[in-house]
Amino acid sequence: MVRSSVDRQPWGAIVAFLLPAFVVYTALTAYPVLRTFWNSLHRVLPRSEDFVGLANYAALAQDELFWKAVRNTFVWAGVAPVAEVTIALLLALALYARVPGMRFFRIAWFTPVLMSYVVVGIIWVWIYNYDWGAANALLRALGLGRWAQAWIGDPQLALPSLIFVTTWMWTGFNMVVLLAALHSLPSEVIEAAELDNCGWGAKLVFVIIPLIKATILNLLVLSFIGKMKIFDLVWITTKGGPLWSTETVSTYLYKRAFEWTSFDLGYPSTIAAVWFVIVLGAVLVLTWLFRQRDRLEY
Amino acid sequence: MRLSGDALLRGLVLLVLALYTAFAAGPFLWVATMSVRTTTEISLDHYAWPEIWHWEKFPQAWFNSNYSVYFENSLLVVLAAVAILTVVGSMAAHCFARYRFRLNRLLYFVIFSAIIFPPQITIIALFQILVQYKLYNSLLGLTAVYVAVQLPLTVYILESFFARIPSDLFDAARMDGYPEWQIFWKVSLPIAAPAIATTVILNTILLWNEFLYAVVLITDEAKRTLPLGIQRFMGDQLEDVGMIATGLMIAIVPVVLIYAFFSEKLIQGMTAGAVK
Amino acid sequence: MATVALDGLSKRYPGAAQPAVDAVSLTIAHGEFFVLLGPSGCGKSTTLRMIAGLESISSGKLEIDGRRVNEVPAKDRDIAMVFQSYALYPHMTVFDNLAFGLRRRAVPRAEIDRRVGAVAETLGLAELLARKPHALSGGQRQRVALGRAIVRDPKVFLFDEPLSNLDAALRVGMRGELAKLHRRLEATMIYVTHDQVEAMTMGDRICIMNGGRVVQTGAPLEVYRAPADTFVAAFLGSPPTNLLPAQIAGSVLSLGEARVTLPRRAAAGEVVFGIRPEDIRLDGAAPHARAEVVAVEPLGAETILRLRLPGVATEVLVRAARTVPAKPGEQVPLAFDLEAAYLFEPASGRRLARDS
Numbered sequence: 001m002v003r004s005s006v007d008r009q010p011w012g013a014i015v016a017f018l019l020p021a022f023v024v025y026t027a028l029t030a031y032p033v034l035r036t037f038w039n040s041l042h043r044v045l046p047r048s049e050d051f052v053g054l055a056n057y058a059a060l061a062q063d064e065l066f067w068k069a070v071r072n073t074f075v076w077a078g079v080a081p082v083a084e085v086t087i088a089l090l091l092a093l094a095l096y097a098r099v100p101g102m103r104f105f106r107i108a109w110f111t112p113v114l115m116s117y118v119v120v121g122i123i124w125v126w127i128y129n130y131d132w133g134a135a136n137a138l139l140r141a142l143g144l145g146r147w148a149q150a151w152i153g154d155p156q157l158a159l160p161s162l163i164f165v166t167t168w169m170w171t172g173f174n175m176v177v178l179l180a181a182l183h184s185l186p187s188e189v190i191e192a193a194e195l196d197n198c199g200w201g202a203k204l205v206f207v208i209i210p211l212i213k214a215t216i217l218n219l220l221v222l223s224f225i226g227k228m229k230i231f232d233l234v235w236i237t238t239k240g241g242p243l244w245s246t247e248t249v250s251t252y253l254y255k256r257a258f259e260w261t262s263f264d265l266g267y268p269s270t271i272a273a274v275w276f277v278i279v280l281g282a283v284l285v286l287t288w289l290f291r292q293r294d295r296l297e298y
Numbered sequence: 299m300r301l302s303g304d305a306l307l308r309g310l311v312l313l314v315l316a317l318y319t320a321f322a323a324g325p326f327l328w329v330a331t332m333s334v335r336t337t338t339e340i341s342l343d344h345y346a347w348p349e350i351w352h353w354e355k356f357p358q359a360w361f362n363s364n365y366s367v368y369f370e371n372s373l374l375v376v377l378a379a380v381a382i383l384t385v386v387g388s389m390a391a392h393c394f395a396r397y398r399f400r401l402n403r404l405l406y407f408v409i410f411s412a413i414i415f416p417p418q419i420t421i422i423a424l425f426q427i428l429v430q431y432k433l434y435n436s437l438l439g440l441t442a443v444y445v446a447v448q449l450p451l452t453v454y455i456l457e458s459f460f461a462r463i464p465s466d467l468f469d470a471a472r473m474d475g476y477p478e479w480q481i482f483w484k485v486s487l488p489i490a491a492p493a494i495a496t497t498v499i500l501n502t503i504l505l506w507n508e509f510l511y512a513v514v515l516i517t518d519e520a521k522r523t524l525p526l527g528i529q530r531f532m533g534d535q536l537e538d539v540g541m542i543a544t545g546l547m548i549a550i551v552p553v554v555l556i557y558a559f560f561s562e563k564l565i566q567g568m569t570a571g572a573v574k
Numbered sequence: 575m576a577t578v579a580l581d582g583l584s585k586r587y588p589g590a591a592q593p594a595v596d597a598v599s600l601t602i603a604h605g606e607f608f609v610l611l612g613p614s615g616c617g618k619s620t621t622l623r624m625i626a627g628l629e630s631i632s633s634g635k636l637e638i639d640g641r642r643v644n645e646v647p648a649k650d651r652d653i654a655m656v657f658q659s660y661a662l663y664p665h666m667t668v669f670d671n672l673a674f675g676l677r678r679r680a681v682p683r684a685e686i687d688r689r690v691g692a693v694a695e696t697l698g699l700a701e702l703l704a705r706k707p708h709a710l711s712g713g714q715r716q717r718v719a720l721g722r723a724i725v726r727d728p729k730v731f732l733f734d735e736p737l738s739n740l741d742a743a744l745r746v747g748m749r750g751e752l753a754k755l756h757r758r759l760e761a762t763m764i765y766v767t768h769d770q771v772e773a774m775t776m777g778d779r780i781c782i783m784n785g786g787r788v789v790q791t792g793a794p795l796e797v798y799r800a801p802a803d804t805f806v807a808a809f810l811g812s813p814p815t816n817l818l819p820a821q822i823a824g825s826v827l828s829l830g831e832a833r834v835t836l837p838r839r840a841a842a843g844e845v846v847f848g849i850r851p852e853d854i855r856l857d858g859a860a861p862h863a864r865a866e867v868v869a870v871e872p873l874g875a876e877t878i879l880r881l882r883l884p885g886v887a888t889e890v891l892v893r894a895a896r897t898v899p900a901k902p903g904e905q906v907p908l909a910f911d912l913e914a915a916y917l918f919e920p921a922s923g924r925r926l927a928r929d930s
Contacts, residue, residue, distance in 0.1 A: 013478035017393035020386040028446030032423035116507030118525040188661035196675035197649040232509040276419040
């Protein structure tokens with residue numbers, strides 16, 4: 001290959017293009033991450049910082065509330081994605097069969113995704129209201145008044161009730177993505193399956209789902225990550241209660257950092273550091289589990 | 299008989315779809331109706347259709363409870379952040395996509411991996427940093443944080459799009475003697491306009507609704523963004539369901555407008571990268 | 575082995591001004607290799623897909639082996655199709671791709687193994703059985719697509735431009751393979767293509783379609799020698815038939831400034847004079863006209879000359895021998911083989927029958 005002057009990389013331009021992004025990233029993402037780890041080894045008070053070694057970590061290991069929050073968050077991140085993606089897949093398949101009014105349905109189902117968690121939270125607090133909320137009103141209207149509950153007031157039901165809310169929110173999103181994936185399937189392969197004596201069920205099992213497997217797994221991981229981060233919804237509805245049944249790592253951290261009797265930021269930083277490692281670890285495990293062994297070229 | 303079995307199945311599917319639509323859109327419809335009824339009317343029957351349409355509640359909510367302030371703050375922060383994000387993000391994305399240099403993939407990975415960082419890992423330190431530099435409780439500080447928060451996703455979406463532009467166009471521009479900056483400005487940006495529009499819409503919606511960073515970094519009433527304002531509103535009004543509903547509607551309206559005009563782009567934007 | 579009969583088959587898409595397929599009637603015999611030939615958009619693929627059952631039939635009747643199959647679903651018609659893009663299942667191995675249709679029809683395992691093994695052997699796929707489609711070359715994928723159809727042992731084989739995604743050398747090879755296959759299996763095959771070379775070499779009969787309608791059906795050489803209209807004349811043959819505007823008065827054809835005496839009387843008036851490039855000789859002995867050489871295209875085995883006849887706007891193409899002593903700008907004498915020439919009606923393009 002002939003070396004020409006065009007092969008020299010325009011370093012000046014490259015640096016110029018990347019500099020603003022990396023300045024922002026370093027100052028407001030990379031540095032804070034490092035600072036958080038640094039905090040975790042200290043007692044960080046408004047006017048002083050004392051090195052305490054791994055004392056915070058030791059305390060964390062014993063912290064019942066933290067581990068309860070971790071459990072709650074993992075339950076959320078484990079159950080919600082499965083529910084969201086399964087229901088979304090069924091809905092997408094229903095729309096895929098060219099039901100009339102497809103565009104309308106698609107747009108209507110996507111709306112919950114657009115709303116701020118704050119708005120969604122308030123609405124569902126109302127829906128879950130014991131006296132006049134839509135949930136109980138519906139049950140009573142159907143003659144099932146015995147089943148009316150204090151949905152987010154009951155420690156047993158609060159977490160499932162919130163999981164229901166996020167499912168309500170994100171199923172529409174997953175449905176739209178799956179629909180796009182379904183439409184991108186090569187129609188000739190599906191026709192070949194038709195000629196190979198596949199009815200709707202067989203086409204689904206043997207051809208369609210295997211071909212959209214990558215998207216399904218992707219959505220599961222995305223949903224998992226989202227649930228690990230969840231804060232807004234809990235803060236607006238239950239603030240972690242009742243009795244820490246909906247306490248997530250993010251709400252617990254917020255409370256320790258900004259609403260605790262001591263003003264120590266070191267301990268919450270420890271929570272953040274440990275949680276960071278846990279989340280990254282979980283995502284790595286999931287990605288490894290779900291890795292696509294072959295390229296599906298079509 | 300084959301024909302009626304088919305029709306029955308179709309009917310069932312349609313029913314399920316209709317029920318789900320009611321499920322998905324119902325709550326909003328409910329809030330919308332409550333937003334034009336007074337709290338007294340609502341407490342009598344929570345689910346009635348409005349008889350008198352109390353449009354005056356909207357100006358009431360707007361002026362009487364600082365709503366205009368919250369709205370303006372959100373507007374400023376979001377517009378500024380999205381603008382900066384678009385410029386900074388597209389520059390970085392263009393660079394990653396079009397130039398080959400040893401550190402390219404490493405640096406891209408560094409930024410891209412931040413997408414999975416839980417906000418907790420940075421929030422405390424950001425609080426400390428903003429306080430230290432006197433940017434706590436300031437819209438400027440919040441804007442800067444928002445840019446950092448959305449940067450990885452923006453770069454990710456734009457990079458894959460920039461990479462798809464055929465390199466022949468760039469070669470042609472180089473042969474025509476265009477300097478690198480002009481190539482970015484005149485070739486990459488115009489062609490990537492759809493993707494950029496997508497990220498603009500996406501970032502706008504995400505930042506408009508953002509709550510966690512705002513609640514940590516802003517406590518001053520005058521600097522509250524809309525989500526904070528609504529939370530405060532709810533705290534203040536607690537029993538005044540009617541007023542809160544009106545407040546919610548005001549918050550929802552801009553998003554609905556964007557959705558009404560750009561639903562295709564919006565859906566595309568928010569689902570970008572999820573389809574494999 | 576089966577007969578296929580199309581009777582007035584039409585396909586109308588909602589909102590379209592013209593039907594995509596307009597009252598197509600064809601009868602395909604047992605074991606025939608029948609080619610549907612035409613330019614893009616002529617309706618040949620749509621017709622094939624209606625036979626397959628992948629498109630619904632708007633009107634008309636479709637019969638396979640005398641049985642009406644309009645409403646019969648595709649999987650019950652006992653046909654197999656080779657798609658243009660091969661349509662292999664990307665997530666399955668070659669073996670599974672071949673076996674899938676049989677498994678779905680509850681063929682016993684031993685039988686499946688036997689059939690797949692035999693087909694793989696025939697098509698040279700035996701070593702590739704464990705691979706997935708993405709690890710195969712274009713030619714290999716095409717053979718798997720073919721194998722998938724053969725293994726089903728269907729009544730009718732349908733081919734939708736199967737060779738168009740292959741490079742030229744492969745295409746020539748596969749043409750031969752397909753022809754051999756047809757002879758061996760003695761199966762009814764319906765083949766869609768836009769490539770006239772494939773049609774001419776492989777078809778027992780060809781059917782030329784244009785604008786959703788059948789223009790002409792017949793054995794390749796018949797259609798070649800006796801085209802029904804200017805469209806067929808121009809479509810078959812490379813370089814294409816020369817179609818030159820002319821006038822007839824008595825027995826004399828006026829071609830620009832040239833005067834040609836016809837062997838028979840023909841109706842007077844405007845005509846289109848059609849003559850194939852191989853039916854024009856550069857003959858000094860008794861030329862019909864003299865033309866100026868515009869360009870010489872030596873192809874190695876032969877030479878194509880582009881000529882201009884005085885008074886005729888369209889260039890005339892002539893096939894000449896390997897070495898031709900002619901240069902651009904020179905005048906050469908032309909002699910037309912009038913027995914092989916055609917006369918077409920200018921308005922409709924229909925070929926005028928010869929009066930005796």
